Amino acid sequence: MRGSIDARPPYGLAVWAAVSIILSLMIYASPGRLAQGGSLMPMLPLITIFIWSSIRPRFMPPFVIFIVGLMQDLITGGPMGVWALAYVVALMIMRVREEDGAKREIGPIWFRFVGVVAIATFIAWCAGSLATGGPAAIRPMLVEAAATVLMFPLIGLLTIRKRSSRSGFGI
Amino acid sequence: MVFRSPSRRDQDDGVRFSRTLTATLIIISILLIIFDRPDVRPPALSAVRSTVVDVVAPLLDLAARPLRAMGNIGPYWRRQSELAQENAALRDQLNDTLYWRDLALRLRDQIEIYEQTLDLDVTASQERVGAWTLADPTGPFVQSRIIGAGAERGIRDGDPVLNVFGLVGRVVETGRRSSRVLLLTDLNSRVPVIADRTNARAILIGNNTNFPRLDYVGRDADLRDGDRIVTSGDDGVLPRGLPIGVAALDRDGQWRVRLFSDQAPVDFVWVFPHVRVLPPEADPVIENEMEPPTGDETGTATDESIEPALTNSADDTASTTQGDTP
Numbered sequence: 001m002r003g004s005i006d007a008r009p010p011y012g013l014a015v016w017a018a019v020s021i022i023l024s025l026m027i028y029a030s031p032g033r034l035a036q037g038g039s040l041m042p043m044l045p046l047i048t049i050f051i052w053s054s055i056r057p058r059f060m061p062p063f064v065i066f067i068v069g070l071m072q073d074l075i076t077g078g079p080m081g082v083w084a085l086a087y088v089v090a091l092m093i094m095r096v097r098e099e100d101g102a103k104r105e106i107g108p109i110w111f112r113f114v115g116v117v118a119i120a121t122f123i124a125w126c127a128g129s130l131a132t133g134g135p136a137a138i139r140p141m142l143v144e145a146a147a148t149v150l151m152f153p154l155i156g157l158l159t160i161r162k163r164s165s166r167s168g169f170g171i
Numbered sequence: 172m173v174f175r176s177p178s179r180r181d182q183d184d185g186v187r188f189s190r191t192l193t194a195t196l197i198i199i200s201i202l203l204i205i206f207d208r209p210d211v212r213p214p215a216l217s218a219v220r221s222t223v224v225d226v227v228a229p230l231l232d233l234a235a236r237p238l239r240a241m242g243n244i245g246p247y248w249r250r251q252s253e254l255a256q257e258n259a260a261l262r263d264q265l266n267d268t269l270y271w272r273d274l275a276l277r278l279r280d281q282i283e284i285y286e287q288t289l290d291l292d293v294t295a296s297q298e299r300v301g302a303w304t305l306a307d308p309t310g311p312f313v314q315s316r317i318i319g320a321g322a323e324r325g326i327r328d329g330d331p332v333l334n335v336f337g338l339v340g341r342v343v344e345t346g347r348r349s350s351r352v353l354l355l356t357d358l359n360s361r362v363p364v365i366a367d368r369t370n371a372r373a374i375l376i377g378n379n380t381n382f383p384r385l386d387y388v389g390r391d392a393d394l395r396d397g398d399r400i401v402t403s404g405d406d407g408v409l410p411r412g413l414p415i416g417v418a419a420l421d422r423d424g425q426w427r428v429r430l431f432s433d434q435a436p437v438d439f440v441w442v443f444p445h446v447r448v449l450p451p452e453a454d455p456v457i458e459n460e461m462e463p464p465t466g467d468e469t470g471t472a473t474d475e476s477i478e479p480a481l482t483n484s485a486d487d488t489a490s491t492t493q494g495d496t497p
Contacts, residue, residue, distance in 0.1 A: 026234035031307030031316070031438065061188050066196045070203075074223045075231075076308035077315035077344075077351050080216065081203030088196050092188075128312040131204050132358060137379045141311045 079131035090120035225346035337431030385426035
């Protein structure tokens with residue numbers, strides 16, 4: 001994980017991207033209440049696809065984002081298309097338009113991520129309200145969005161390569 | 172995933188994707204939202220949903236196992252110092268329970284005698300299917316769980332799901348090896364209930380909070396704080412008498428229910444395959460039965476006039492029965 005990103009074969013990283021997305025969906029759906037804890041769960045799939053679309057944009061074409069959103073809809077039991085639409089639109093608006101494998105600063109990426117979460121939450125709320133035939137509960141969505149924003153730096157610091165150092169953590 | 176070598180344009184402007192593809196995906200998403208609403212969902216989409224959940228169920232089970240183990244470790248670790256005290260309390264409870272066990276056994280024998288006397292067939296309602304919760308996604312639109320048992324084990328849509336304390340919800344999507352349970356707290360959940368003490372009727376309506384509300388309570392209904400609420404069975408979907416919770420009046424004067432099932436995490440559940448009570452079918456109308464018999468002037472019917480009428484009514488009954496058979 002510490003080597004230069006350009007020297008790595010892209011297919012290996014693609015497998016790693018696929019595994020991390022599947023893991024994020026599994027953890028997101030896992031029965032958190034079983035561990036005697038709260039049910040607070042950040043949108044891990046969104047964090048994962050945003051990080052990959054920031055560091056390796058080519059790995060996250062729109063149809064991959066669409067499929068991740070669709071899987072989240074299916075696993076949560078909500079109407080299909082809600083999170084798929086939210087993720088595709090939010091990530092297409094706020095996508096990092098730089099070359100593949102470039103190093104990033106975590107600060108600007110985090111601010112961009114806040115935008116992604118805000119847009120995704122707003123679209124999901126509108127689409128969910130349309131699908132369920134009434135205004136969806138806004139509070140759990142805001143709590144989930146806040147948890148997602150706060151969780152991002154923890155994961156981002158471990159995965160996003162800093163611009164100042166080529167040998168730091170991250171891919 | 173398709174890779175291509177970075178072009179000069181990529182290096183200058185970053186990676187770009189087809190706008191047509193993005194627009195198409197957005198349109199597909201919108202169409203799915205419109206056609207996958209719970210009230211208009213076509214059977215094909217329901218089948219897709221249950222199939223996908225069936226496929227991912229083993230992965231979800233894999234992810235849930237460590238959490239189940241942590242759930243067992245957590246309370247034990249936290250309550251080390253209280254274990255002895257808890258043990259003594261449990262012994263006392265066990266002693267009390269022995270009396271109730273004897274009573275239950277006696278009542279069971281009595282009920283069996285009554286069932287035999289009335290010739291009741293209740294074998295189907297006695298069975299239950301145990302299942303682990305595989306996924307507990309915290310989606311803001313639907314409050315549901317995925318459990319690891321499906322149609323292969325006799326579960327069908329509408330079957331009630333209980334944990335050790337009370338009713339959790341009912342099955343709404345059944346795959347082969349997994350099912351989705353709609354919780355009582357979900358916005359779409361409607362369950363007819365009664366208060367155990369007074370038989371006061373109401374509808375339990377989920378509102379995405381931990382305390383679903385009681386609606387359609389009669390104006391003079393005798394309902395008190397702490398009344399035990401159970402299913403009424405009025406809808407013919409859930410059986411009567413399943414424990415739900417206790418009634419509680421909130422600050423706004425609205426009746427709510429504190430759910431029994433919230434006393435423990437919904438990890439292991441039982442599904443009770445339930446034989447629904449169908450409305451009685453109307454007796455077949457026999458037209459010829461009302462016709463006056465043709466006989467002699469004195470009004471006494473001859474054997475020849477009665478015979479065709481009986482034959483016709485028998486035919487009508489046979490044809491009605493055949494028509495009802497799928």
